[in-house]
Amino acid sequence: MKLIILDRDGVINEDSDDYIKSPAEWRPIPGSLEAILKLKNAGFRVVVASNQSGLARGLFDYDTLFAIHDKMTRMLADIGTHLDGIFFCPHGPDDNCHCRKPATGLLDDIGKRFGRSLTDTPFVGDSASDIEAARAAGATPMLVRTGKPVDPTDPALETVAVYDDLASAAESIIAQDPARRHKKGG
Secondary structure, X not given: OEEXXXXXXXXXXXXXXXXXXXXXXXXXXXXXXXXXXXXXXXXXXXXXXXXXXXXXXXXXXXXXXXXXXXXXXXXXXXXXXOOOEEEEEOOOOOOOOOOOOOOOHHHHHHHHHHOOOOOOOEEEXXXXXXXXXXXHHOOEEEEEOOOOOOOOOOHHHOOOEEEOOHHHHHHHHHHHOHHHHHHHHO
C-alpha cells in the first residue's frame, strides 16, 4: 500500500495568519485538488495531518472544522476522488500534547490506522514543524512554497525536496514511484 501524508493549510488550501475559521474562508490552492486526484489514480492513499489550534484558541468550534472538511471532501468528490483520512490536532502550542506537529502523535496515529511504518512515506508540508515531524516519524519530508514563508538557506532544509506547489510535488512523487517505473520498464 502506497501512502502519502499532506498538511492542509498552505498545502491543499490557501493559508491565513488569521486562521481558516469558516468554510467560506477555505479556498483550494489552484491545482491542489487535481494533484490529490492524480495521486489517488497512481494508487496512493492520501491522508491529511493538520494542526488546528484555532479550536483551542476559541476561533472556531468542532462543527465549523467539520464543515470546513466537508467542503474540502465535497470539492474532491466533485472531481471524482476522496481522502483516505483526515487527522488533526485540536491543541494550542502551549498544551504540551503529543499530537501537535512537530510532535509525531498525528503521524503515529496514521501509521497505526494503516498498519504500517511511515519509513519513506512522503509527507508534504509547508513549515518547519511539518519537516521536523516527518523526520521524527521516519517519513520523507517535502516542502511546498504555497504556505508559510521558509528560509531556503535554513540548514534543516538542506536535504528536503522543495516544490512550488502540491501539483509539482505530486508529479515528482508519482514519477519516482518504484511501482510506476517497474510497469514502464517491464
